[in-house]
Amino acid sequence: MEKISNYISKKVISLDEGENIGYIINVLFSDELSSLIGYIVVDEESDRLFIIDRADCKAVGDDCIIISSSSDLKVFLEEESNNPISKQVYDTSGLYLGRVIDVMVESGKVKRIITTKCEFFRKNIRKIGKNYLIYGNKERKKLGKADVFKVETDNLPIVNLQKNEVQTKPYRLLANQNSLLGRTMTNDLYGYNNEIIAKKYDIINQNIINKAKLHNKLNFLIYYSK
Secondary structure, eight states, X not given: OEEGGGTTTOEEEETTTTEEEEXXXXXXXXXXXXXXXXXXXXXXXXXXXXXXXXXXXXXXXXXXXXXXOGGGOXXXXXGGOOOOTTOEEEETTSOEXXXXXXXXXXXXXXXXXXXXXXXXXXXXXXXXXXXXXXXXXSSOOSOOTTTBSOBOTTSOBOOOOOTTHHHHSOSOOOOOHHXXXXXXXXXXXXXXXXXXXXXXXXXXXXHHHHHHHHTTXXXXXXXXXX
């Protein structure tokens, strides 16, 4: 299995052109978050975003993704993104299970969801909403050892993350923008020329999101806010 964060920042190489046509900044999932269906690529020169279908990838290596031709790229429409990163997770009893920070896939199939507090199987997602994930199936509402990988005495599943693991990942994983609205900045955020985008304790609004997008800093809002 591999974390989707491992795909982020990989180069995309075209065989026909023999060129680097961009790099991965996000991934796309099926509507029910059951499978990985594609990658979102940014062209560094134009900052335009494109989609590569997973089926059009000739190889996904440690350092780059190989496609046949740049003609395989499709223009990305922002509403197509359904990445769960930054969504908050609750179970059916109202227990907060953290915020999604990564997803694990195997042969294109989504297997596990990793949050700031726990890790659980994809099959145990009851509902995928615009800003939230609901954990728990219809038959069993409470968390169980069969569903999670490590359980504390309070019955909360815990994932063992290395210290600062999240901070060392590339910061190009896109968040659901609506989930950022109303969050509070925990650090100052600066743009390309060291101009201030948002200050610590600012409440994130649409203006801050727009500024962050202009400076390609949108994903810093995930880690610099709560």
